[in-house]
Amino acid sequence: RRKDGQRYAHAIFSMDTRDDANELLTGRVIVQGRILKARKNHPDPKRCAKCNTFGHIAEQCKSENDVCARCAGRHRTATCQATEQQFFCANCKKAGHGAASRECPEFQRKLKERAKWDPEHAYRLFVTRNPSTW
Template sequence: MKVGDRLVRFCEAWESSAILRPNYHEVVVESLLVETMIENAYERSCIEKANKLPANSIAQICWIKPIEKRRSDQRYAHAIFSMNSREAANKLILHQAIVGSKALRARKNKSDPHRCAKCNVFGYIAEQCKVEHDSCARCAGRHRTSSCTAPDDQLQCANCKTPGHGAASRDCPHFIRKLKKRVQWEPERAYELFVTRDPETWVRDDAPLKEDFNQGWRQEVANSYNTWTIVKRGNGQG
């Protein structure tokens, strides 16, 4: 019996109280032609063949930005490829994604901490915001970001109150602190690839893999990566 079949039967045993959510491994593929028929199963199979992936490696593909929000002259858009295995996802990241005879940059989908589009506070989205006034993500003024007229040399962060950058800047000290906290409870986010038993996938974004990396620590990570047991031993950097 396949894993998927077992999950379906498990949910059926719980009747309507259980919801089946597949464990996909998401990869962002950049700059696809907007004419690409990503919802078509045949198109997905062609992408799998072009990238020498096993059949049914791609569970689904969806555009990041809703089609109705595109510019009228937009030709390219980013999409999320939901992969059924870590190995298939890593192959796209390492070797680029071949779509329509073009090699496109692919990267692991890493969600950032939620930031309210209304007040720019981290931790919730605009629909949940209880702040009465808007806060501009560019100059920190009490107006919508879309109506901001401040020049680029007058940016100010609504969060850390520092001039020189807006609230959406990835260099903002406040954002960096929030990102580090997210990594603490989502450890796989710190890695460029999806972690497997292959040591090459254990390279963190913020630290190169060292030659003297403790082998015992490696093996323990390899044996526990599916459950994400956090291990700190020897000279391991992970």
């Protein structure tokens, strides 16, 4: 869905082989006459939809209460009345953004942590037998 004022959109392509994916990553993608750059999709760290902390999903959550992803209040995110100016992060405990923000320092820390144990993360291309992918 497109929102008023939206300038960017994302698309995820799933390829059958690593070689096909690398061809897409090294070539040009043209959509509606615009040349776009493709990049590997690295999965985000797990974030619970109930308590909004990292490391588990709602099904495994041990929290007794819901924690709002927008204001960190004890209610479901879907019922939150907070404005953007009232956003407060349940993870880094700072105002100005919600728990789903990609700019959150805690989210950025978790991304770096995840990259350390994912050997594929260090490479721009998917590693194949072709030495140019190493």
